[in-house]
Amino acid sequence: MTIKAVLFDFSGTLFRLEHDPSWLTGVTDHRGDPLDVEAQAELMRRMTAPVTLTVDLDDEHLHAWHHRDLDPTLHRKVYLEVLRQSGIPRVEQAKALYGKLVDPAAWTPYPDAGEVLRSVSSSGISVGVLSNIAFDIRPAFAEHGLDAFVDEFVLSYEVGAIKPDPEVFRIALDRLGVAAEHTLMVGDSEEADGGAARLGCAFALVDPLPTAVRTDGLLTALREHSVL
Incomplete structure (x- = not known):
């Protein structure tokens, strides 16, 4: 051929998308505690997993997951939910992390x-x-x-x-x-x-x-x- x-x-x-520790500076879980190394690694895996669904989603977010790469709005919606279920309950922190995912410079x-x-x-x-x-x-x-x-x-x-x-x-x-x-x-x-x-x-x-x-x-x- x-x-x-x-x-x-x-x-x-x-x-x-490599893990930059500075992205997680000040990021806390639902108890207000900093994420440990294992939690940080799992969080990055969930942000970048190309095919595998890593959390349980309701029908609305499941639809967004399956169509996330067709619509930026759905992509943002479902990844913020993934981050929430991955131990990032504070919306402002989840939005900051999501911003790294979609930043080409990152x-x-x-x-x-x-x-x-x-x-x-x-x-x-x-x-x-x-x-x-x-x-x-x-x-x-x-x-x-x-x-x-x-x-x-x-x-x-x-x-x-x-x-x-x-x-x-x-x-x-x-x-x-x-x-x-x-x-x-x-x-x-x-x-x-x-x-x-x-x-x-x-x-x-x-x-x-x-x-x-x-x-x-x-x-x-x-x-x-x-x-x-």
Whole structure:
């Protein structure tokens, strides 16, 4: 298979929302006590889990959860509820933490993300970023000088479809003008990103580990598919 385009997921693939201890300074639980290390780690996991539902939601919030990446309002609503159920009862604290989740400047690129995007783009292969997301991630790429290496951003809340719906992959392929059989999808979720395989794309799975731990996951994935 000759790869003519590579589609990358965003969260857990190219970038990661790393735990900054300063975000939780002064944050307290329902008893007014500071969160311990375990609680902080679980809170961050719940904020960034791409597919897994980690709390019990009523019907209203469950609907918001399933549609969160299609509507910024629903995204905010359900994540504030997730934070409340995760031990952050004070609304102002939950809103501040949510603000970090949707702030592109708070996201950290993986160590090899820049090298991979530059190398793929310079080799004449089209690059797309395809993300289930409810906020604009383009500024995150611009901040690190990586936007120049991305030909198309396909964001679920802008196009009205979410992975693994085949429609969102078709939109990305159409925008890049490349057939599925000449496209590699790289992502951290076999359930969501792996949906590209149903259209005939190749798929590479990466582990959404902390950026300090996964230093060459993208390079390895692309080399295994003979892209680099």
